[in-house]
Amino acid sequence: MEYFLTLALILLVYMTFWFIFSLVRKRNDIADVAWGLGFVVLAWFSLYISQNFEITTFLVNALVTVWGLRLSYHIYRRYRKGSEDYRYLKYRETWGRWFYIRSYLQIYILQGTLLFIIVSPVLIINKFADDSFNVLVVLGVLVWLTGFIFESVGDAQLSRFIKNPANRGKLMMEGLWKYTRHPNYFGEVLLWWGIWIVATPFPYGLWSVIGPLTITFLILKVSGIPMLEEKMSEHPDFAEYKRRVSVFIPLPPKE
Numbered sequence: 001m002e003y004f005l006t007l008a009l010i011l012l013v014y015m016t017f018w019f020i021f022s023l024v025r026k027r028n029d030i031a032d033v034a035w036g037l038g039f040v041v042l043a044w045f046s047l048y049i050s051q052n053f054e055i056t057t058f059l060v061n062a063l064v065t066v067w068g069l070r071l072s073y074h075i076y077r078r079y080r081k082g083s084e085d086y087r088y089l090k091y092r093e094t095w096g097r098w099f100y101i102r103s104y105l106q107i108y109i110l111q112g113t114l115l116f117i118i119v120s121p122v123l124i125i126n127k128f129a130d131d132s133f134n135v136l137v138v139l140g141v142l143v144w145l146t147g148f149i150f151e152s153v154g155d156a157q158l159s160r161f162i163k164n165p166a167n168r169g170k171l172m173m174e175g176l177w178k179y180t181r182h183p184n185y186f187g188e189v190l191l192w193w194g195i196w197i198v199a200t201p202f203p204y205g206l207w208s209v210i211g212p213l214t215i216t217f218l219i220l221k222v223s224g225i226p227m228l229e230e231k232m233s234e235h236p237d238f239a240e241y242k243r244r245v246s247v248f249i250p251l252p253p254k255e
Contacts, residue, residue, distance in 0.1 A: 003049060003127060008116060010045050014038055015112035019104050028092070029085040031107050036071035038115050039064050039122075046126040056129040056137055060198055063144055064122055067151075067191060074155050087227065118192065118215045121199035121208040128202040137198050144194030150176060150187030150250075158184070171237045179250040181241065182228070185219045186248055192216075220248065 018034040043064045047057055084092070088107075095102045157175040161167050176183035192212040199205035219225060225247065232238050244254045 003046075004123070006049060007042060007046055007123065011038065011042055011112050011116055012109075014041055015108040016104075019108040022103070022108075023100075027079075027084045028088040028103055028107055029079060031088075031111055032075045032085070033072050033079055035111060035115065036068035036075070038068075038112070039119050040068035042115070042119055043068075043122050043126070046123045050127045052126055052129060054129050054131050055133060056131075056198065057126050059137075059141070060122055060125050060129075060195060063141070063148075063191075063195070064119075067148060070152060074159075086231075114214060114218065118211045120211040121192075121196045121205070124199045124202060124205050124208045125195075128204065130202070132201075134201060136201050140194045140197030140199075142194070143197055144191045147187040147189070147191030147194055150190065151184045152187070154183030154187060171232070171235050171241055173237075173241055173245070176250070178245065178253055180246050180248060181232075182219075182225055182248060183250065185224050186250065189216050189219055 015034070015038070018030060022028050022030045043061045047053070047061055050057075083089075091103070091107075092099060154176045157177065158172050161170075161172045161174065180186050189212070192215050196205075196209055196212045199208050229242075229247075246253075
């Protein structure tokens with residue numbers, strides 16, 4: 001229990017730091033940059049605390065690091081070039097005099113809590129993994145790799161599409177986006193299921209299914225797909241795109 005309480009305290013300090021930084025920058029969307037980095041920080045702190053230096057723990061921490069750094073850098077490139085994200089601008093307008101306390105609790109502390117739940121398979125692996133290298137580790141890594149490819153390639157394709165002046169006013173429907181309306185979200189969900197598969201042979205590993213279940217629910221029902229599709233629905237081509245292309249799981253487009 002002390003292991004998890006210590007990590008929770010570290011995460012609290014981490015999220016509080018980013019809240020203070022957001023006040024200096026006057027931009028709450030810095031929380032999106034902090035999201036991926038938070039997984040990296042907690043993963044390596046948990047390994048340091050557990051002192052469980054095995055092949056599996058180093059492998060999983062490396063996977064989390066690659067994912068977290070890529071995601072944070074991808075978001076940071078958007079952050080430094082644009083104004084505050086429209087979601088956070090809306091909060092700034094509607095929260096009024098409660099803006100600071102609600103920002104701290106509903107953005108940074110809430111995100112920290114969700115991060116802690118989602119990363120739970122990694123914490124379990126770092127605490128309990130042994131020196132065995134079984135088929136579930138291999139399977140989990142393969143699932144993670146598939147998810148990472150969908151997320152990173154999907155993000156790269158969208159970035160190139162947006163940068164091309166010829167695509168101004170158009171809706172992205174090429175590459176992976178031809179088979180799913182949200183390949184990056186599909187990839188993010190899938191890679192966390194891969195991490196959970198690695199955790200399953202170890203004590204409490206099965207219980208850490210709450211991690212991938214949480215990220216799946218958030219993306220499918222809360223802050224991922226629903227919010228983005230609401231914005232996409234304003235585009236005149238979206239209705240046809242929605243009819244032809246799967247919302248989440250990659251499938252051949254309908255004719």
